[in-house]
Amino acid sequence: MIWALLALLGMLIPSASLADSQYKLLILSIPNKYHYEYIPVARDSLERLAKLHAFDFTWANRTDAFDGDLGQYAAVMFLNTPGEVLNPAQRAKFEAYMRAGGNAIVVHRAAITPPNDWVWYEKLVGRSFVNHPMLQTGVVTIADKGFPATFGLPDRWIWSDEFYVFTNPYDVAIDPVLKVDESSYDPTKIWPGQVARPMGRDHPVAWRHVYEKGRVFVTTLGHDVEMYRDPTYLAHLMGGLYWAATGQGEAASGQ
Template structure:
């Protein structure tokens, strides 16, 4: 018995205090490689694992949608990372819908918001806006629309960023709150491939948040390049969205418009 007690004391001295504590929350990330998005996966995984250690949350990172057949209630939020909802089977979709109705939360990143119109209207409404088309990847100026929202706290008021600035529409008339916009005068919204046409939106949101069912949803259209997932400002943007979606905390009403 003395030997066991001595061993426990030794382990307590060796392990950091955080090893004995429960994580603040759990985040599930679904990241499935596809034709246009695969190089980001090892970079994003490494960066998200670092954020999980830094901010004391538990991360489950997977490319297997069968995880949606398990108990999603253990996760404070589910992230679709460049992975659209169409990757889920009908049964997995029903489980995710039940998770959101039960108070679950979602983070949708870049390619994940592109859905075939009418294939899963519920997911289209969860995203809040639908993908129309995107010009060629360009450098532009992203502006902060809501300085009181956590996904803007690590960003300058005007941010030089290179991405596919998705053109979106709102066919389901979902009420969303814009977090970031892109200044269309800072790049060419019509620069696109032969045979395709892209037009300026005018008011051009590139990140937003809203409520769906009984949960919080954060969406960012940014994140095309793999190198984005090494960029401290982009990761601050992503972390702010994760933090708010998972906890509902951090909203600075004094900083909002």
């Protein structure tokens, strides 16, 4: 009898798994030549983060998701998929979304877009890609300890990735979140026929800024499939996602 009563109560009382979602994301993830193996792993990890942190997302492997109502999403994540894949009408809709206060998250390959193909998107990213040296192990350092995408990260984080080289042709102001110490790897190590030059002491690998009327979080880390299983990387990604979607989580000045 007692078990039947408990079962009935269980049906009447909402469980944590049925709790209302705090916000909803649109995640665009389309396979490309160098980034496809990560997709099932990243999706599984994001599903676990969504359950843990009570948010929802729409996973899109086609751009027609941008034909619908973008206003339902707290943020749009370009996950290893740059905005260049959008057609002109979809680009216009995304621009209108950002001008209405929408937010964006740009991950790794999504920061690479052909120069002058869509200047508005280049400015949204905040930097223009030049090239990258071969994947190497380096030391990533924290540029902003009060930003959620750095919480839980060590001051000097040993990480292996493609440390992208950028320029700033449109003079976009960004707030660096993470930088890479170029003395910890060889920034000139690149494939025959190419030339890679150091960026020097100011080499951001993650940053945030405000664009149009929305928040933008960019992390250039996340090349390899195993990274999307790594708890430290996922904490970094979750912190940036959380801030972009809600505008919350920054530590008070002086903490």
